[in-house]
Amino acid sequence: MKTENTHMFSNRKLLLLLIPIIAEQFLNSLMGMADSMMVSNVGAAALSGVSLVDSINNLVVQAFNAMATGGVIICSTYVGQKDIKRANQAARQVVLVSAFISFLLMVICLVFRNQLLRMIFGQIDQDVMQAASIYFLLTILSYPGISLAAAGSAIFRAQSNTKLPMNVAIVSNILNVAGNALLIWGFGLGVYGAAIATLSSRLFSAIVLLVLLRRDNQLISIREYHRIRPEADKIKNILAMGIPNGIENSMFQFGKLAIQSSVSTLGTMAIAAQSMANIFENVNGVAGIGVGIGLMTITGQCLGAGRKDEAVYYTKKMILWGYIAILSSCLFTYAIARPVTMLAGMQEESARLCIYMLGWITIVKPILWPVSFVTPYAMRAAGDVKFSMIVATLTMWLCRVTLATYLIRFMGIGAMGVWIGMFCDWGIRGIIFTIRFKSGKWIHKVVD
Secondary structure, eight states, X not given: OOOGGGSSSOHHHHHHHHHHHHHHHHHHXXXXXXXXXXXXXXXXXXXXXXXXXXXXXXXXXHHHHHHHHHHHHHHHHHHHTTOHHHHHHHHHHHHHHHHHHHHHHHHHHHHTHHHHHHHHHOSOOHHHHHXXXXXXXXXXXXXXXXHHHHHHHHHHHHTTOOHHHHHHHHHHHHHHHHHHIIIIIISOOTHHHHHHHHHHHHHHHHHHHHHHTTOSSSSSOOOOGGGOOOOHHHHHHHXXXXXHHHHHHHHHHHHHHHHHHHHGGGOHHHHHHHHHXXXXXXXXXXXHHHHHHHHHHHHHHHHHTTOHHHHHHHHHHHHHHHHHHHHHHHHHHHHHHHHXXXXXXXXXXXXXXXXXXXXXXXXXXXXXXXXXXXXXXXXHXXXXXXXXXXXXXXXXXXXXXXXXXXXXXXXXXXXXXHHHHHHHHHHHHHHHHHHHHHHTTTOOOOOO
C-alpha cells in the first residue's frame, strides 16, 4: 500500500495545482455575473439579447476549450514521460491548430451572423434581436482571442503551472469589468460598451499568454510563432483527443441552444430569469470544473509515467474533493442570489422565478453533479474520449433536451422544465460513468 509520500502528487502539490484553476474559473464566472448585472441595468431586452448571444458564444468557447484539452492531454502525457522535446513540439501544433480554426470560424460567423441569429432564435422581440445583433457582431471578432488564450492556458497547465493563467485571468477580468463600467455607465454605450469590453479583455489574455510562453525558464517554451509549420502526426494526436471532446461540448451547447429556443417562447421575464439562473449555475459549478481540469493534468502525467494505479487513486480522490467543492459553492451562490438580483435591477417577477429555480439547483447539484462531470475528465485524459462523447451527447439530447422541450412546450411547466431535464441528465450520466470507471476499461494509450 502506497503512503502519501510515495504518490506523484502530495496533498500540498494537489492544492497548489487546483487552487489557481478553481480561483480562475470562479473569477471568470463572478465577472460574468458582474457583466450581466451591468447589462441588466440597461434593460431586460439588453440582458436577454446578450444572454441569447452568449449561448452561441459559449458553444464557441467550449469548442476552443476542447481543442485546448487535446493539447493538455498530449503535452501532460509527454511531461509525465519526461520527453520535453516532444511536449514542446506538440504545444506548437496546439497553437497553430487553435489559430487556424478560430480565424476560419470568425470569418464564417461574420458572413452569416444575421442568418445564424434568425435560424437559432426565430421570431423574438425586436428590441431583444437588436441588442443580440450588436453584441454578436463585436464578440465574433474575439474568437481568435478566446482560442489562443485557451491554448496558452492549457499549455501552462500541462506543465503544472496553473498560477500564471490565473493571474492573467485576474487582470483580464478586471479590465473587462472596468471597461463595462466605463463604457456602459460612463459613456452610455449600452450593449456596444459590453461587447467592446469583452473583445478587448479576450485579446489581452491571448497576447499576454503567447508572449509569456516565449520564456526559456519553463518546461514548455514556444518562440518564433511565425515559423510554426503543420506536422501531420502531432496534429492527428491532438485532434484525436480534441475532436471527440469538442463534439461532446458542442452537442452540449447545441442542446442548451435548443432549450433556450423553447425558453424564448415564454417571454422576456422568463428569458431574463433563466439567463440569471444560468449565470448562478455557472458560478456554483466552477469549483467542480476546476477540480476536473486539474485532474486532467494529474491523470495525464500519471499515465505518461506508466502509473495507472495512481490515475485511479487520484480520480477517486478528486471526485470526493468535487463533492466538497460543489456543495460549498452552491451554498455560497444561493446566499448571494437575492442581493445580486437586486443589484442587477431585475424586475420582481423575474427575480422571484430565478431564485426559485436556484433553490432546486442548490439541493440537487451537490448530489448528482460531481460523479457525472469530474469522472469524465479523468477518462478524457486517459484517452477514453469517444465513450465520454457518446454518453454525454446521448444523455444530453435524449434526456435533457427532449424532456425540457416537452415540459415547456407541451406541459406548460415554464422555465423550471429546463432544470428538471438537467437533473435527469445528471443522474443517468453519473450512473453510466461510474460503471465505466469501475470496469477499468477507460484507460487507453494516448501517445507512443
